[in-house]
Amino acid sequence: MKEVTFGQYYPVKSFVHQMDARIKILLSIAYIVAVFLIKEFCFLGFAVAGAFVLITCLFAKIPLLKVLKSLKVIIFFVVFSAILQLFFNTEGNSVLKYGVINITDIGLKRAGFIILRIVLVVTGTSLLTFTTTPVELADGIESLLSPLKIIKFPAHEFALIMSIALRFIPTLMEETDRIIKAQKARGADFESGNLLKRAKALVPVLVPLLIGSFRRADELADAMEARCYAGSKNRTKYKKQNLTWRDFIGALVVILVYFGIFYFNFWIVF
Numbered sequence: 598m599k600e601v602t603f604g605q606y607y608p609v610k611s612f613v614h615q616m617d618a619r620i621k622i623l624l625s626i627a628y629i630v631a632v633f634l635i636k637e638f639c640f641l642g643f644a645v646a647g648a649f650v651l652i653t654c655l656f657a658k659i660p661l662l663k664v665l666k667s668l669k670v671i672i673f674f675v676v677f678s679a680i681l682q683l684f685f686n687t688e689g690n691s692v693l694k695y696g697v698i699n700i701t702d703i704g705l706k707r708a709g710f711i712i713l714r715i716v717l718v719v720t721g722t723s724l725l726t727f728t729t730t731p732v733e734l735a736d737g738i739e740s741l742l743s744p745l746k747i748i749k750f751p752a753h754e755f756a757l758i759m760s761i762a763l764r765f766i767p768t769l770m771e772e773t774d775r776i777i778k779a780q781k782a783r784g785a786d787f788e789s790g791n792l793l794k795r796a797k798a799l800v801p802v803l804v805p806l807l808i809g810s811f812r813r814a815d816e817l818a819d820a821m822e823a824r825c826y827a828g829s830k831n832r833t834k835y836k837k838q839n840l841t842w843r844d845f846i847g848a849l850v851v852i853l854v855y856f857g858i859f860y861f862n863f864w865i866v867f
Contacts, residue, residue: 607727613657618737620844625725643713645857667723682708735760
């Protein structure tokens with residue numbers, strides 16, 4: 598679980614790290630929309646999105662393997678979605694038939710389509726947390742939501758909740774790993790038995806993890822109160838957010854991604 602990298606910040610000085618957090622948030626949202634606009638079986642569109650992820654990793658100086666490790670969080674969901682498409686799709690020509698199992702070519706394409714979409718969305722969005730600190734994310738979200746203050750929307754509080762949640766993902770992962778090792782030292786078995794038995798074995802892990810989460814929340818609340826935290830009232834910014842030439846280049850690259858996806862959406866699907 599220590600190898601799970603989703604939500605962690607990768608400290609390095611790069612082109613992407615120096616971009617404005619607000620622009621990176623908007624470009625991440627635009628990238629997700631672009632991936633979902635790819636038509637079914639348009640694998641050339643996925644190639645464009647994958648090239649964007651690789652180029653971003655290059656300019657962000659983040660190892661591709663580290664980005665791929667973020668998929669460990671949703672690996673079960675990816676496999677489950679692919680299995681549903683493989684074994685419950687009846688369209689197309691049969692590729693493998695054994696008893697009640699009938700795998701078709703359309704099922705294989707749809708399984709690959711689902712896998713690519715999920716992988717590209719997760720890896721693309723994980724680059725946002727890799728290249729942006731929780732403080733920058735909070736400031737960026739608050740700035741983007743500031744127009745909603747007219748209707749008394751708590752933009753600052755919402756941004757703070759999001760940044761704290763992202764910050765505590767790796768912390769909770771480490772604590773879960775520590776609890777599991779402690780339970781194994783006491784003779785607990787998490788690997789043998791059926792699914793129901795394994796689920797019951799996780800109860801001694803979930804209970805102390807839940808208690809520890811509440812304890813950390815209380816400690817954080819006490820620390821914020823001790824520092825006279827009062828929400829967005831009379832707060833100033835240590836760092837001012839300003840757009841630079843890097844942000845315009847990043848926006849241009851995303852526009853090119855949109856152009857490529859829309860172009861291949863009308864191309865011959867294979």
